Amino acid sequence: MATIFLVVIYLAFISLGIPDSLLGSAWPAMRPELGASFGYAGILSMIVAGGTIVSSLASGTMVRLVGTGKITLISCCLTAGALLGFSTAPSLVWLIFLAVPLGLGGGAIDAALNHYVAENYKAHHMNWLHCFWGVGATMGPMIMSYYMAEHHSWRDGYAAVSIIQFALAVILLVTLPLWKRIAATREVERLNYKIPQGQAGSEPVRSAGGSNANVLRIKGVKPTLVAFLFYCGVESTVGLWGASYMVGARNMTAETAAGWISLYYGGITIGRLITGFIALKVHNRLLIRCGQMIAIAGGLMLLFPLPQLFLAGLILVGLGLAPIYPGLLHETPARFGKENSAKLMGYQMAVAYTGTTFLPPLFGAIATQTSIALFPFIVLAFNVLMMMSAEKVNYMLNNRPNSKGMHL
Template identity: 75%
Template sequence: MATVFLIIIYAAFISLGIPDSLLGSAWPVMRSDMGASFGFAGVLSMIVAGGTIVSSLLSGSLVRRIETGKITLISCCLTAGALLGFAMAPSVVWLIVAAVPLGIGGGAIDAALNHYVADNYKAHHMNWLHCFWGVGATIGPIIMSFYMQEHYSWREGYTAVSIIQFSLAVLLLATLPLWKRVAAIRKTEQPNNVPPIGDAGPERIIEDSAQHANVLRIKGVKHTLFAFLFYCGVESTVGLWGASYLVGAKHMTAETAAGWIALYYGGITLGRLVTGFITLKIHNRVLIRSGQIIALAGGIMVLLPLPQLFMAGLICIGLGLAPIYPGLLHETPARFGRENSAKLMGYQMAVAYTGTTLLPPLFGWLAARTDIALFPIVVLAFTVLMMICAEKVNRLLSKQTYSGIG
């Protein structure tokens, strides 16, 4: 039952990923139809992410008060309705209105499902969960590119995705009683006092963490949060502005640019699929560090003025990012304690989407006043900052282990 139910959770994450890549793919055409400025996509992205931050911060309390299944169902209905609102929007004002429930619904699903999987399944399932987010994020530009090319309509693309979301809502409604039952089964299968989420030999910063009234005071938490901030800065900046960069600086058509962004998300998807198998043998920390090195190499390739290297670098960034986000999420209970994981999962989601809220719009503002050609430099800078923060946590963990703690 738990395996079958996991497939439903994977389907929920596919539907979560599809809307995340739509706006960036559609914007080169969408902005001219709506009479919007180049940088207005950053405003919409900020509003969506702002709603996500609010729902993520509340997710810890919501998970305790409301079943994860109900949260997921309600959130799916919110996102489906919001996407239909995008498709029918007569002006940018309506896009702003629809962006609010889109962000709230997406954030609630993200935090609730991440906590559920981290608490009930092993590390490879977390990687595969986010692999299926990548499937959705890859499908999004393909759907949008098809409707823009065949039907000359980004609105039909949003309508198609809205129908997919409503279909998932029906499936979630039918399987609502299974959430508690599967969690109970997983709990009985786990040995006492052994968290299901730990890899072989996980180091945990304990220092009486259960006694901390404020989880932000636990050592390593703040640097982990900054790693999430800059991770989402890289991922969402490439996703939102990559197509505009290819159109504006590389003179590609909007349809071709959307296809290349689909390949970027495809790199994330493939990387997470492979990582899911590798986690059975290799510790999350090694995979996170390896991903950062690959993403850094991709950022350097994108910076070089060679078209062939740029395309390869774009896919490399996607492959490198693949293990970082799910790896950091899955380490949360092992590093900081299961008793803190629900609250910290919400905080991590909130800070991650703060990166989505602030950093891509910041680049949009900068590009509108200077040149879109700054895109590779900004992506590389965010990648370096993410790596510094994550490595700081690793050093702290090593010191704690060396001193006999954990």
């Protein structure tokens, strides 16, 4: 029963990833029909991300009040309804309005399911969970590309994804009684075998007793936050503006560009699947460094005019990004102490969402005033800044007095 239920959770994370990659893939076709300026995709993305931040911050309280199962069901219905609204929206104003429940629903599902799996399943399931997000993010542009090519309609693509979300809502409704049952079973197992919450053999994470300012003064914290900012900045900028760049600067069709963006998300998905196994033998920090170098190599390839090199670069950027985000999160207690990790996890997620919220719209505003041809240079710059920040953390920790066991 627990295995079947885990499949339901994985399906929920696939459905979380599908809408995340839709807007960037569909925007080249949406923009002329809606009469919207180029940069409005960034504004819509910012509204969605803002809703995600709000619902993520509130999810802990909501889970305690109504439970993870109900929060996931309600959030799924919110997301499905918003996507259905996207498919019928007569104007840009409606899209702005609908972006709010889309972000609120997505953020609540993300936070609630991450918390549930961390509490009730072993650590490797968390890695696969984020891999399945990548499956969904890869499917989104593929679905949109199909409907734009075969039906000449981005609206049908949104409608199809909405149907998928509503189907998942039905599954969640049917399995709603299992949420508490599985959690109760896990709690009995922890009491019987004295296994602490989370991964077996780990210590419970305690909150830092000091003030927020004291935590932020820990050596290496600030550059780590900068690394999170630019990671999410580059990941979301490629997803949102990559198709527009291919259409506007590379003269590709909208459906071809959407298909290529799906390969970028496919790179992230396959990369996380592979690095999940490599991590059994290779240290997280080496994986992070290798991933950053691969992402920079992919960014350099985006500068070349040959389409084949651009596609290879797009996939390499995805492969390189794959181990960075989960690796940085996993390193938090090892780098900064378990007593500080709970508080710092919250800061890292908040800064990561800030990168998603503001950096892609910032590039959209710049491209509107200048040219979309700046896209590969911005992607490369974000990757370089991310690696510089991460390497600064490594340097600071390697030279920190009495930091036993924290050297690379």
